[in-house]
Amino acid sequence: MRLTTKGRFAVTAMIDLALRQHTGPVTLAGISERQKISLSYLEQLFGKLRRRELVSSVRGPGGGYCLAKPLEGVSVADIIHAVDESLDATNCGGKGNCAEDQRPCMTHELWTSLNEKMFDYLSSVTLAELVAQQREKTGAAAVLHDERPLRRVRRPAEDLVAA
Numbered sequence: 001m002r003l004t005t006k007g008r009f010a011v012t013a014m015i016d017l018a019l020r021q022h023t024g025p026v027t028l029a030g031i032s033e034r035q036k037i038s039l040s041y042l043e044q045l046f047g048k049l050r051r052r053e054l055v056s057s058v059r060g061p062g063g064g065y066c067l068a069k070p071l072e073g074v075s076v077a078d079i080i081h082a083v084d085e086s087l088d089a090t091n092c093g094g095k096g097n098c099a100e101d102q103r104p105c106m107t108h109e110l111w112t113s114l115n116e117k118m119f120d121y122l123s124s125v126t127l128a129e130l131v132a133q134q135r136e137k138t139g140a141a142a143v144l145h146d147e148r149p150l151r152r153v154r155r156p157a158e159d160l161v162a163a
Contacts, residue, residue: 007085009037010045011130014079017055018071018131025057025064045083052082071128077119079127087122089114 013031020026028046032039046065049055056068067074080087089111092104 003080003087004085006045006083007080007087009035009041010049010079010083010085011076013037013042013045014049014054014067014074014127015130015134017065018067018127019134021066024062025066027064030064048083049079052078054078054082067127071131072126074127075123076125076127076130077122080122087115087118089118 012035016031016035017026020030028039028042031037032042046055046057050057050065050068053068054074055065057063057065090108092108
């Protein structure tokens with residue numbers, strides 16, 4: 001039993017997104033560069049996260065992704081489940097047919113109980129907690145710095161005043 005890169009990368013990318021979304025949509029290219037995760041892999045993960053309504057996408061220039069729910073409303077279990085990650089310590093995938101005679105093996109209950117404990121723990125950890133931990137470790141100013149160049153959008157009213 002182990003958590004694969006799919007689940008670990010999804011959680012990491014969601015923390016990165018949560019840390020930076022206050023300035024607007026966050027690009028996958030930015031997350032890819034900062035976290036050293038393949039852009040095409042992130043695109044696959046964020047497609048799943050979007051379908052599970054954990055993130056929303058903004059198209060066009062200045063577009064990217066934003067969280068679709070409050071930080072406190074997203075657990076690590078939600079993220080892992082959204083990307084189809086399985087946390088199963090049993091040998092049978094939880095079906096109970098692990099022994100040769102298709103019955104549960106001697107340790108089936110042990111591994112099933114471990115699955116429940118892992119799920120309970122990951123359900124109790126929110127994205128808000130992970131973001132707070134990250135800010136404590138690195139300092140809010142360092143984490144929140146965005147490398148994108150600022151773009152000024154001119155509004156029609158400014159054109160009239162300037163003329």
